[in-house]
Amino acid sequence: MSIVTRRPTRQVTLGDDRVGYVKIGGDAPVAVQSMTSGYTYDIDKCVTEIQKLAAGGADVVRVAVPERKDTEALVEILKQVTVPIVADVHFHFQRALEAVEAGVHKIRLNPGNINDKAQVAKVIDACKERKLPIRIGVNEGSIIERRDKQKRLKELGGVFSDDKHGHMLAIMITKLEEYLDIFHERDFHDIVISAKSIDPNLVIKAYTEISKRFDYPLHLGVTHAGPKETGTIRSVVPLGHLLASGIGDTLRISYANDPIYEVEDGLELLYILGLRERKGAELIACPTCGRIQVDLFTLTQQVRKKLAEEIELPIKVAVMGCIVNGPGEAEGADVAIFAGDRRGIIYVQGKKVANVPEEEILEALLDECKKFQTRVRNGEVKLGEKVVEIAPPDPIGELGSGYDKIAAGQTQRITPLTVTRG
Numbered sequence: 001m002s003i004v005t006r007r008p009t010r011q012v013t014l015g016d017d018r019v020g021y022v023k024i025g026g027d028a029p030v031a032v033q034s035m036t037s038g039y040t041y042d043i044d045k046c047v048t049e050i051q052k053l054a055a056g057g058a059d060v061v062r063v064a065v066p067e068r069k070d071t072e073a074l075v076e077i078l079k080q081v082t083v084p085i086v087a088d089v090h091f092h093f094q095r096a097l098e099a100v101e102a103g104v105h106k107i108r109l110n111p112g113n114i115n116d117k118a119q120v121a122k123v124i125d126a127c128k129e130r131k132l133p134i135r136i137g138v139n140e141g142s143i144i145e146r147r148d149k150q151k152r153l154k155e156l157g158g159v160f161s162d163d164k165h166g167h168m169l170a171i172m173i174t175k176l177e178e179y180l181d182i183f184h185e186r187d188f189h190d191i192v193i194s195a196k197s198i199d200p201n202l203v204i205k206a207y208t209e210i211s212k213r214f215d216y217p218l219h220l221g222v223t224h225a226g227p228k229e230t231g232t233i234r235s236v237v238p239l240g241h242l243l244a245s246g247i248g249d250t251l252r253i254s255y256a257n258d259p260i261y262e263v264e265d266g267l268e269l270l271y272i273l274g275l276r277e278r279k280g281a282e283l284i285a286c287p288t289c290g291r292i293q294v295d296l297f298t299l300t301q302q303v304r305k306k307l308a309e310e311i312e313l314p315i316k317v318a319v320m321g322c323i324v325n326g327p328g329e330a331e332g333a334d335v336a337i338f339a340g341d342r343r344g345i346i347y348v349q350g351k352k353v354a355n356v357p358e359e360e361i362l363e364a365l366l367d368e369c370k371k372f373q374t375r376v377r378n379g380e381v382k383l384g385e386k387v388v389e390i391a392p393p394d395p396i397g398e399l400g401s402g403y404d405k406i407a408a409g410q411t412q413r414i415t416p417l418t419v420t421r422g
């Protein structure tokens with residue numbers, strides 16, 4: 001498992017007997033969250049979206065409740081979903097009270113736009129009565145004062161100074177401390193903290209600083225990370241850094257895309273850091289190069305799709321283009337294929353089981369994965385175990401030499417491939 005030592009924190013619990021309970025912080029695994037992108041008042045669509053995210057592996061789903069009709073819809077939504085739901089509240093503290101009344105499992109408040117002490121106190125008391133946690137979400141985008149012109153001028157001034165990060169950090173921490181005072185005065189500690197920014201460096205600094213000052217669980221995220229194509233790197237660099245440092249108890253990766261990608265990438269990040277036990281197969285594939293003699297891009301995509309559909313256990317599967325690294329990866333994987341001249345050799349736990357032509361690779365590989373899964377389930381083999389040491393294959397004898405054929409004019413090199421996103 002993981003080499004990460006996680007920072008000790010308090011723990012909060014959200015959920016109910018019907019949807020189950022999710023713990024955040026303490027010894028609980030890092031939870032993956034996402035947020036619906038449609039209108040909450042559109043009950044059927046909202047439930048469908050929540051359930052899709054839950055089926056994809058989201059532990060918690062957040063919904064926006066900007067209007068009264070959204071919190072009204074929550075009553076029905078909460079009857080139909082199977083994961084804990086968080087109401088995302090901005091500007092109107094009444095929405096929080098309505099969401100609590102509707103039976104929501106957690107509230108998110110933004111100190112940047114709900115900061116009237118009496119109003120915050122009402123929300124705290126309502127949550128305390130129902131034993132609901134509250135996330136205090138300090139966001140770079142909404143932390144600067146908007147109403148008080150003098151205050152705004154002062155706060156903005158620092159943002160344009162040379163030390164933008166230090167200044168923003170100071171504002172975020174100060175406002176967080178002020179906000180926490182209201183909670184502490186009411187002896188409320190079921191708190192999760194987030195401090196998101198669009199700037200990955202500020203995200204790292206803010207969470208690191210907050211983790212030194214408070215022992216509340218932390219909800220990691222980069223706000224407004226953009227489309228998945230660029231948002232992935234913007235998100236996983238700071239989140240990966242923090243998680244590898246032991247900081248972070250739940251996360252949401254946010255993309256301007258279908259939120260199911262947020263769940264997929266959040267889980268994958270936790271899997272590769274060893275912070276969550278993988279569900280489903282793990283796919284390793286080579287990037288291909290000028291040695292390739294099969295259509296590996298297409299094969300890899302086909303394998304990825306089939307594994308997602310048909311394999312439930314965390315079987316490690318390698319798809320390698322040639323004998324350069326193929327045998328090494330095959331040795332480390334449960335099931336592997338490495339290709340040669342329009343053929344592929346399949347290995348299961350280091351033992352060669354087939355040598356098939358290119359058009360049969362997908363089916364043969366999947367077949368071996370399914371058989372292997374059955375054997376694991378029957379207790380005949382264990383994941384990650386090696387049966388025999390792999391003997392390096394004779395590339396000419398086993399796979400044939402495409403290069404020789406090319407030189408002899410018997411075959412042509414494979415046409416360069418184009419990948420389309422799907």
Ligand code: SF4
Nearest residue numbers: 286288289321322324
């Ligand atoms: S495994 Fe072979 S084809 Fe794939 S990148 Fe490595 S050298 Fe190239």
